[in-house]
Structures are given as C-alpha cells and as structure tokens.
Amino acid sequence: MFNKVVIANRGEIAVRIIRACRELGIRAVAVYSEADREALHVRLADEAYAIGPASATNSYLRADTIVEVARMCDAEAIHPGYGFLSERAHFARACAEAGIVFVGPPAEAIELMGSKIASKRLAVAQDVPVVPGYDGADQDAATLAVEAERIGYPLLIKASAGGGGKGMRVVNAAAEFGAALEGAQREALTAFGDDAVLLEKLIVRPRHVEIQIMADAHGNVVYLGERECSIQRRHQKIVEESPSVALTPELRARMGQAAVRVARAVGYHNAGTVEFMLDAAGQFYFLEMNTRLQVEHPVTEGVTGLDLVQLQLAVAAGQPLPFAQADVTLRGHAIEVRVYAEDPVTMLPSIGQVALFTPPEGPGVRNDVGVASGDDVGVNYDPLLAKLIVTAPTRQAAIGRLQRALADYAVLGVTTNLPLLQAIMTHPAFSAGDTTTDFLQTYAVAEALQAPAEVPSLVLYGAALSDLLAPAAHADPWAHLWRARGAKQLLRYQVGETEYVVEAAERGAQMWQLAVGEHAADVRVVAWRDQNLTLGVDDTHVRLSVVRGADSIMVARNGHSYRLQRTQPLSIDAVGGGQVVGGQSNLQAPMPGTIVKVLVQAGSAVVANQPLLVMEAMKMEHTIVAPYAGVVTAVHFSAGQLVPGGATVIELDKHTEAVRPSD
Structure with missing residues (x-):
C-alpha cells in the first residue's frame, strides 16, 4: 500500500479521500488554489500545497503543477477524485511518465471511453444496445442538421468529450436546431477542449x-x-x-x-x-x-x-x-x-x-x-x-x-x-x-416552491428573542435579560417586500408573550447555546438555528432558511426590487460570470422571451431573455467581459411597441 497520496481535487470528494487515506494509514496531501487557502480539505490534510490562482484552469487543471507537487513531497500516487483532471488522459500519462501511480484506469481507457462516439461503437461491438443516433466524424453544421432530420425530433445534442450536462441540449423542432448546436458546441469546447457532438434520439420518460x-x-x-x-x-x-x-x-x-x-x-x-x-x-x-x-x-x-x-x-x-x-x-x-x-x-x-x-x-x-x-x-x-x-x-x-x-x-x-x-x-x-x-x-x-410563502411565526419568534437576548449572549445568558415586564416592545423585520412586526412582552423568568398579527403565543426560552435556540411553545420544543448579523438575522428551521432584515422602529414602506421604473427595465446578471455572446444592440426591437445575451458562470451557460416585448435602450457589456452578479447588463423599454424581434 502507498505511504503518501496527493489528492488532485477539492471540496467534499477531497475530504472523502482524506478520510479513506487515514483509515488505511496513508498520509494525505492536499492541493489548493488561492480561493481555497482556508478550505476544509486543506485543514484536514496532513500536508497541503498551493497550486495557483482561483481559476480552475490555472490551478486544479494544471496537470504539470500537481505532478510536481507529488514529486516534491515524495508521494507515490495521485487520486484525481471526480471532475477536474479525473477524466483527462494526458494527466494519467503525465503521472505514468513521472513514475507516479494514477488512481484510476489506464490513459488509453480514459481516452477511448471519454469519446461518446468511440465508446458507443465499442458498446455495439460488445452486443450492448445503444440509442439510435449519429456519431460520425463529419461535424459540419449542415451534415448534423440532415442527420437530425433522419433521426427525428425530439433529439439530444451531446458533447462527445464529456458529461455532467455540459454541452447538452434538448431540441424539439428543426427550427431550434441551429442555435442549440451552436450553444452545445461552444459549451463543450469551453468545458472539454473539444466541440465534437453526437446526436441521439430522445427517449421519452426514461430512467x-x-x-x-x-x-x-x-x-x-x-x-x-x-x-x-x-x-x-x-x-x-x-x-x-x-x-x-x-x-x-x-x-x-x-x-x-x-x-x-x-x-x-x-x-x-x-x-x-x-x-x-x-x-x-x-x-x-x-x-x-x-x-x-x-x-x-x-x-x-x-x-x-x-x-x-x-x-x-x-x-x-x-x-x-x-x-x-x-x-x-x-x-x-x-x-x-x-x-x-x-x-x-x-x-x-x-x-x-x-x-x-x-x-x-x-x-x-x-x-x-x-x-x-x-x-x-x-x-x-x-x-x-x-x-x-x-x-x-x-x-x-x-x-x-x-x-x-x-x-x-x-x-x-x-x-x-x-x-x-x-x-x-x-x-x-x-x-x-x-x-x-x-x-x-x-x-x-x-x-x-415559487408561491410566495409567509415567514412562519416560529421563525419570527426566534429572531425576536435572539435580538432581545443578544446583550447577554456572550456572557451569562440569563443574567441581564430585559426586565420591563408587561411592557410591549415592537421588533420589525423585512423579508422581500413584506414587513413583519413582532410584539414582545416579558411575562416571567425565561417566558415571553409574542405576537405576529393574529398569531400570539406564550414562548419559553428552553436553551440558547452557540447558534442553537430551543423554544417551548404550547408544550412543544422547537429547535432553531440563528445567526445574528449587524443589520439582519438568519434563521434556519425544518431545512428552510430565512434572512430577516431589521427595519426602523417606525413602519417604513415595503422595499421594492427597484428594477422597473416608468416602463424602463434593467435586466441584471443573476450571478458573477463572463459574457459569452450579446445577441442584441441598442435600438433592437425584441419580443417576450427572446434571448438577449448568453453568459457563462460555474462552467454552465445561462441565457438572459426579454421579460416582455420592447426596445433595447442600452447594452452595458460585450462578449468576453467579466460581469459582477446583480450588474445591469441590458436596459429594455417596454413602452415602445415592438412588432418583431431583432435580426
């Protein structure tokens, strides 16, 4: 058995491999990017080495750097986990050339089975059934369109070189094929360095x-x-x-x-x-x-x-x-x-x-x-x-x-x-x-899950009591409680566009009367330890997890989490999204990412649900569409630019009548 193994991965799989190594008496060596300097897998490993900046391309996908780490620390093997370099044949070869064991299959097997086209042909040769489709070498768009007609719709476009949903598109009709093919090829090239695709008949409701x-x-x-x-x-x-x-x-x-x-x-x-x-x-x-x-x-x-x-x-x-x-x-x-x-x-x-x-x-x-x-x-x-x-x-x-x-x-x-x-x-x-x-x-x-749900009263009770007990939270939790018994205090919280008011009055030691609207209850504080709050409500113990911030409180209960923003003592108007003003809509990036393609320009007339731009984040493409018909009044980013989450990318005027989509 090995004495030392480098784990060429991060997150939960790196932690999982560390645990297995420890049970076998193997020293586990972690690698980490700048973003993961304090990550859990780094803290748990016997040794850890920096391998580059946050970008996976410059860290976890650097085969040469990881092999050099293994050489430097005298590790006999590298475990790739899943994702990243785990299915890269060149990495398995680099390990072999360096005299390091790759914990996985031979490079030749990775290479062959990494091609959906080649693996499908191998399966056929072994009398294993395959889905009807096209896996030819001719990747010309016109050829693929003809093959799609032969197979029939609906069908799947799939990246030949990888999986995980990347480079995959469902196409229901011929009119959708061109755009779907372009997106699948682009995503496949980004994720796997290969834009080859295959087509498969879509089996309805399979397992x-x-x-x-x-x-x-x-x-x-x-x-x-x-x-x-x-x-x-x-x-x-x-x-x-x-x-x-x-x-x-x-x-x-x-x-x-x-x-x-x-x-x-x-x-x-x-x-x-x-x-x-x-x-x-x-x-x-x-x-x-x-x-x-x-x-x-x-x-x-x-x-x-x-x-x-x-x-x-x-x-x-x-x-x-x-x-x-x-x-x-x-x-x-x-x-x-x-x-x-x-x-x-x-x-x-x-x-x-x-x-x-x-x-x-x-x-x-x-x-x-x-x-x-x-x-x-x-x-x-x-x-x-x-x-x-x-x-x-x-x-x-x-x-x-x-x-x-x-x-x-x-x-x-x-x-x-x-x-x-x-x-x-x-x-x-x-x-x-x-x-x-x-x-x-x-x-x-x-x-x-989209239906707007009210914040449960028990969550609001927990938030209010955590605020009321906060001055004593870091010392004796029962020594300095608010003692204005009988007097009511109003605590106001904002969740989305709804304001909640909690009326609180102390009724005795560790006992409070709390009310939210028509819901009222006598609530007993059973325990508050670290971030765990246990309340006694109607002879039932209720467990909550509470984290207090400077201007908000986060509460978890029954697998759901809530963020309650504290508001001023006097009621204020509900805060809106601020996205539509006078018919002008600011379309925002849902997360940080990179603009892949801008499909419109200022002055373009668009229809509802028309794609406006494509951005990439976390290795997946996301399309921003028009929420209604209108005219684009401004485009703030171009292809290749990084965009922060929440940034306005396109301004759309819905008051201007749009009769047709832009070319």
Missing part, C-alpha cells in the same frame, strides 16, 4: 440507471449493483438511490454483465460506472462510461458495505480484488441527495459566506461534506456543498429517514436547494417510484 464496476490489474471485473439517478436538474443528478425499483434480479444481471463486457473490452482497471437509459418496456441502452469515481458512490457503499475509495487505492497499489462476483450482495436501501448552494426554484448558484453549516445526525445517516461554518462559496467552482446519504432496511424507511434528516439540516448564509430536496422526498410520485428523468418537469416540483 437513468448506472452500473458500478470495479476491476483490478489481474483480470478480475465485477459489478456492484445499480444506482438509479433519474431525478436531475440541468442534466445533472440531484437524487440517487439503490436498488432501483425498476430492476428485477434478471434485468440487473443482464445490465451488470453488459457493463462488465464494456469494461473488459477497454482493458479497464479501478472504479468505473457504465450508464444506461432504461425505457418503460425494460429495454436498456448504453449511454457512456465514466472512467472515475462517481459523486454518488456512497449509495453503492450503503447497500454493499464496501468502501470504494479504499478499494480504488488497493487496486491502484496492485492488489487483487478481495472478492468475486458471487460474493456481492445488496442489502437494504440507500438514497443520496446533493446539497447545492443554489436557488431551489431558479437553480442558479448562490455565493457568499456559509454563516452556519450543521448537517443532520442519526442512525443510518451519513454526511460527505466539503464545507464548514465560516467557509466561503465562490463563483469559480461547482456549488456542491455536501451529500446526504441515508440507509435503511426498505425504500420507504429510507425515504422517511431522509425526510427527517433534511428537516434537521441547517445552512445559513447561502441559499441552498434543501427546500427542493424536501419537496422531492415528500412527493407521492417519488414514494411510488415514478422517477423518470423528467420528474421535476412533469410534477413542476420547483415551480410549486
């Missing part, structure tokens, strides 16, 4: 089912069951589970054997995942092979009892697999959800400081985390904060356990997708196993 394989250098290849990853946003998985409700033992065996044939054909070593699409009739189709550890690997660990990272390290060190296919048994049920710093409705990334990060605990609950309270979430990397995994004897028990765990999750300072995950877990269709890839769209799960 996304993948098979985990593990192979050693001694000719042993096994499959470790499946993971269903059908629930996705922007073609990226957010919920994964095993086993799939759609697989019989016979179908599982056929898919597993197909995955093993693909792995053997490419001379595969180490952990890999063969992804399939499964239609309603039970027919499966090869999609691609991911030549690395998957984000969702804990799901397989939960039902097999294996540690896949430890197996990766052992296989990379030349050890044979310690079990055969007949020894692999699936027990119970596991579900994983990905906790992202992003808006649960728009699914746009959220950045800022994580003021509080408290994952849940309990039997059958596992947290793979990449951040801690006080860490920063920036614009340079994927917004994944953590993964929450539960295991239980049955699927329904696992769902119930996950529902409770999500309710106990507390994150403040950045917006998260926790409300979306809760909505999925409580949806009857999920409980019934109706989990196709269009789940979020079919059931409008995110849209249901």
Whole structure:
C-alpha cells in the first residue's frame, strides 16, 4: 500500500479521500488554489500545497503543477477524485511518465471511453444496445442538421468529450436546431477542449440507471449493483438511490454483465460506472462510461458495505480484488441527495459566506461534506456543498429517514436547494417510484416552491428573542435579560417586500408573550447555546438555528432558511426590487460570470422571451431573455467581459411597441 497520496481535487470528494487515506494509514496531501487557502480539505490534510490562482484552469487543471507537487513531497500516487483532471488522459500519462501511480484506469481507457462516439461503437461491438443516433466524424453544421432530420425530433445534442450536462441540449423542432448546436458546441469546447457532438434520439420518460464496476490489474471485473439517478436538474443528478425499483434480479444481471463486457473490452482497471437509459418496456441502452469515481458512490457503499475509495487505492497499489462476483450482495436501501448552494426554484448558484453549516445526525445517516461554518462559496467552482446519504432496511424507511434528516439540516448564509430536496422526498410520485428523468418537469416540483410563502411565526419568534437576548449572549445568558415586564416592545423585520412586526412582552423568568398579527403565543426560552435556540411553545420544543448579523438575522428551521432584515422602529414602506421604473427595465446578471455572446444592440426591437445575451458562470451557460416585448435602450457589456452578479447588463423599454424581434 502507498505511504503518501496527493489528492488532485477539492471540496467534499477531497475530504472523502482524506478520510479513506487515514483509515488505511496513508498520509494525505492536499492541493489548493488561492480561493481555497482556508478550505476544509486543506485543514484536514496532513500536508497541503498551493497550486495557483482561483481559476480552475490555472490551478486544479494544471496537470504539470500537481505532478510536481507529488514529486516534491515524495508521494507515490495521485487520486484525481471526480471532475477536474479525473477524466483527462494526458494527466494519467503525465503521472505514468513521472513514475507516479494514477488512481484510476489506464490513459488509453480514459481516452477511448471519454469519446461518446468511440465508446458507443465499442458498446455495439460488445452486443450492448445503444440509442439510435449519429456519431460520425463529419461535424459540419449542415451534415448534423440532415442527420437530425433522419433521426427525428425530439433529439439530444451531446458533447462527445464529456458529461455532467455540459454541452447538452434538448431540441424539439428543426427550427431550434441551429442555435442549440451552436450553444452545445461552444459549451463543450469551453468545458472539454473539444466541440465534437453526437446526436441521439430522445427517449421519452426514461430512467437513468448506472452500473458500478470495479476491476483490478489481474483480470478480475465485477459489478456492484445499480444506482438509479433519474431525478436531475440541468442534466445533472440531484437524487440517487439503490436498488432501483425498476430492476428485477434478471434485468440487473443482464445490465451488470453488459457493463462488465464494456469494461473488459477497454482493458479497464479501478472504479468505473457504465450508464444506461432504461425505457418503460425494460429495454436498456448504453449511454457512456465514466472512467472515475462517481459523486454518488456512497449509495453503492450503503447497500454493499464496501468502501470504494479504499478499494480504488488497493487496486491502484496492485492488489487483487478481495472478492468475486458471487460474493456481492445488496442489502437494504440507500438514497443520496446533493446539497447545492443554489436557488431551489431558479437553480442558479448562490455565493457568499456559509454563516452556519450543521448537517443532520442519526442512525443510518451519513454526511460527505466539503464545507464548514465560516467557509466561503465562490463563483469559480461547482456549488456542491455536501451529500446526504441515508440507509435503511426498505425504500420507504429510507425515504422517511431522509425526510427527517433534511428537516434537521441547517445552512445559513447561502441559499441552498434543501427546500427542493424536501419537496422531492415528500412527493407521492417519488414514494411510488415514478422517477423518470423528467420528474421535476412533469410534477413542476420547483415551480410549486415559487408561491410566495409567509415567514412562519416560529421563525419570527426566534429572531425576536435572539435580538432581545443578544446583550447577554456572550456572557451569562440569563443574567441581564430585559426586565420591563408587561411592557410591549415592537421588533420589525423585512423579508422581500413584506414587513413583519413582532410584539414582545416579558411575562416571567425565561417566558415571553409574542405576537405576529393574529398569531400570539406564550414562548419559553428552553436553551440558547452557540447558534442553537430551543423554544417551548404550547408544550412543544422547537429547535432553531440563528445567526445574528449587524443589520439582519438568519434563521434556519425544518431545512428552510430565512434572512430577516431589521427595519426602523417606525413602519417604513415595503422595499421594492427597484428594477422597473416608468416602463424602463434593467435586466441584471443573476450571478458573477463572463459574457459569452450579446445577441442584441441598442435600438433592437425584441419580443417576450427572446434571448438577449448568453453568459457563462460555474462552467454552465445561462441565457438572459426579454421579460416582455420592447426596445433595447442600452447594452452595458460585450462578449468576453467579466460581469459582477446583480450588474445591469441590458436596459429594455417596454413602452415602445415592438412588432418583431431583432435580426
């Protein structure tokens, strides 16, 4: 086994690999960019080395720098994790040339399976079914348009060189094809350095089912069951589970054997995942092979009892697999959800400081985390904060356990997708196993969260009491409480455009009468320790997480977070968005990023929902569209420019009649 391993990654996967190394007695070496100098994986590693500025291109994607770190610290191996350099064949070759073990498959396997076109042809040669489509070398736009007509709509445009939803577009009609192709090629070139695409017939309402394989250098290849990853946003998985409700033992065996044939054909070593699409009739189709550890690997660990990272390290060190296919048994049920710093409705990334990060605990609950309270979430990397995994004897028990765990999750300072995950877990269709890839769209799960909801009274009570008790918070919490018993104090908070007024009066030791509108209650302060506030309301204990700022209070309860802005003692007018004045609309960048393409100019007449510009942030393209028909009065940025989040990029006058879109 190795003595020292460099981890060429960041975030939760770097932390996960550090944990596996420690359990095996291996010294873990972290690398970090300037933005990650104080990151959790850096703090946990045995050694850590700076590798460049915040940009991933100049840090985590610098193969030469990372190999040099391994040489300098006398590491025998480099574990790439997932993303970044994990599926770059040139990195695996650079490791081999330097005499350093790459914890992953051979470079040739990465290269072959990294091409969706080549891997699809290999699958066909192994009698593995594939989706009808086009994977030819002729990438001329006219040729692709002709092939699209042959395949028929709807279809998918997919980047040949990578996955993760980047370089992928759904095209429903021929009129959409040209613009979709251009966007997919541009995004693929940015993400993978290769703008080649393939076309595939879009299978209606399929399931996304993948098979985990593990192979050693001694000719042993096994499959470790499946993971269903059908629930996705922007073609990226957010919920994964095993086993799939759609697989019989016979179908599982056929898919597993197909995955093993693909792995053997490419001379595969180490952990890999063969992804399939499964239609309603039970027919499966090869999609691609991911030549690395998957984000969702804990799901397989939960039902097999294996540690896949430890197996990766052992296989990379030349050890044979310690079990055969007949020894692999699936027990119970596991579900994983990905906790992202992003808006649960728009699914746009959220950045800022994580003021509080408290994952849940309990039997059958596992947290793979990449951040801690006080860490920063920036614009340079994927917004994944953590993964929450539960295991239980049955699927329904696992769902119930996950529902409770999500309710106990507390994150403040950045917006998260926790409300979306809760909505999925409580949806009857999920409980019934109706989990196709269009789940979020079919059931409008995110849209249901858009309805403006009032801030719960219990959250307002917690905010008010944290303000009332604040002078004593850093000393004896009961020594100097406000003692004007019977007198009422008004505390005002602004959330969005709504102002809330809390009436508070002390009724006795640790007891308050609080009222918000028509809702009133006698509230007892049970405990306030660190940032955890426990209230007694109607003989029920209510737990809240509270972080106080200079002008606002953040409160987390039941997996939801709230930011309450303090206002003046006298009522003030509700604060509006300030975006539409006299018919003039200022369209703003939803996050920091780079302008990729400006599609209009000052004076352009536009129609509602017409694309105005394309920007890139966190490796994904985002299109800003016209909210209504009008005339563009100003364009403030050009292609290639960096734009801060919230900056006005286009001004649009809706009073001027627009009869046609601009050319």
